Amino acid sequence: MWKFIVRRLFVTFPQxxxxxxxxxxxxxxxxxxxxxxxxxxxxxxxAIEAQRERLGxxxxxxxxxxxxxxxxxxxxxxxSFRFKMPVSDLVGQRLLNTFWLSVATLIFTYAIALPLGIIxxxxxxxxxDRLITGYTYVGFAAPLFITALVMLWVFGFQLGWFPTxxxxxxxxxxxxxxxxxxxVQHLLLPAFSMAVITTVSTVQYLRSEIIDTKQKxxxxxxxxxxxxxxxxxxxxxxxxxxxxxxxxxxxEITGLIGGSIFVENxxxxxxxxxxxxxxxxxxxxxxxxxxxxxxxxxxxxxxxxSDILLSIIDPRIRIK
Numbered sequence: 001m002w003k004f005i006v007r008r009l010f011v012t013f014p015q016x017x018x019x020x021x022x023x024x025x026x027x028x029x030x031x032x033x034x035x036x037x038x039x040x041x042x043x044x045x046x047a048i049e050a051q052r053e054r055l056g057x058x059x060x061x062x063x064x065x066x067x068x069x070x071x072x073x074x075x076x077x078x079x080s081f082r083f084k085m086p087v088s089d090l091v092g093q094r095l096l097n098t099f100w101l102s103v104a105t106l107i108f109t110y111a112i113a114l115p116l117g118i119i120x121x122x123x124x125x126x127x128x129d130r131l132i133t134g135y136t137y138v139g140f141a142a143p144l145f146i147t148a149l150v151m152l153w154v155f156g157f158q159l160g161w162f163p164t165x166x167x168x169x170x171x172x173x174x175x176x177x178x179x180x181x182x183x184v185q186h187l188l189l190p191a192f193s194m195a196v197i198t199t200v201s202t203v204q205y206l207r208s209e210i211i212d213t214k215q216k217x218x219x220x221x222x223x224x225x226x227x228x229x230x231x232x233x234x235x236x237x238x239x240x241x242x243x244x245x246x247x248x249x250x251x252e253i254t255g256l257i258g259g260s261i262f263v264e265n266x267x268x269x270x271x272x273x274x275x276x277x278x279x280x281x282x283x284x285x286x287x288x289x290x291x292x293x294x295x296x297x298x299x300x301x302x303x304x305x306s307d308i309l310l311s312i313i314d315p316r317i318r319i320k
Contacts, residue, residue, distance in 0.1 A: 068289070097270055098271035104187050110202070117205070118238065120133060144197045148193040166270070194263050209245075213240045272295070275287065
């Protein structure tokens with residue numbers, strides 16, 4: 001098991017290095033630079049050029065990349081030109097919010113998807129199965145941002161059950177019980193909005209696998225030996241049906257990254273997705289590169305976690 005994890009880590013590190021190069025080059029190819037739009041056009045162009053030279057904006061890309069990587073290794077992510085603060089402090093504030101949003105979304109996703117998938121697969125071709133399948137079809141067709149807007153309007157503005165913006169109510173003292181409750185209240189609706197859409201793929205995968213698995217020979221043999229139906233489903237059908245769900249886990253994380261960009265902006269939730277859009281619009285390249293790199297690393301680690309989960313559920317797939 002540990003040998004398998006070590007081998008996967010040796011593959012993961014070059015992927016992260018290649019990702020960092022691609023992200024940096026794409027940021028370099030963006031039009032303008034950090035000073036675009038900030039400098040008074042009446043200022044002497046020579047003074048503007050001297051400022052770019054002082055900031056290192058005219059250096060070759062490989063020199064800027066080496067400086068950037070050395071800063072990353074030392075924990076120095078650079079300075080945000082637009083937000084006027086260290087990128088590490090700026091990202092640290094937003095990263096925690098997005099982390100808890102992703103965790104809450106995954107909890108909602110699997111809390112909804114696993115029961116629905118089991119019911120739909122175990123009792124397929126019943127009215128319950130048709131209702132669940134109809135929900136998944138609607139979920140596949142409905143864009144995430146439309147779902148988030150509808151839920152914000154219904155549960156936030158019309159019913160008033162949840163806050164409509166921000167991550168915590170103003171004026172609360174960090175660490176207090178009221179602060180914690182407010183953070184959870186601001187988290188629930190955005191997380192549930194994403195889970196409503198991300199659930200549908202998991203439900204369909206689980207349903208299809210259960211229907212396929214319960215028709216296989218070893219399940220028929222287990223029933224013929226008189227094994228209780230609950231044991232057949234829990235120890236044989238359900239466990240074997242989890243293999244594609246584990247494989248899909250990494251893509252769930254990647255989907256959360258894309259979904260958080262829309263949801264955080266719709267709900268005004270101060271996370272990495274909102275920071276990413278703001279930084280792109282403001283041409284704050286030092287922030288954009290770090291945020292995209294974090295998103296990419298999250299996707300790579302998600303794939304690593306999927307492989308580890310797969311090796312735990314089905315040891316036969318481990319690389320020898």
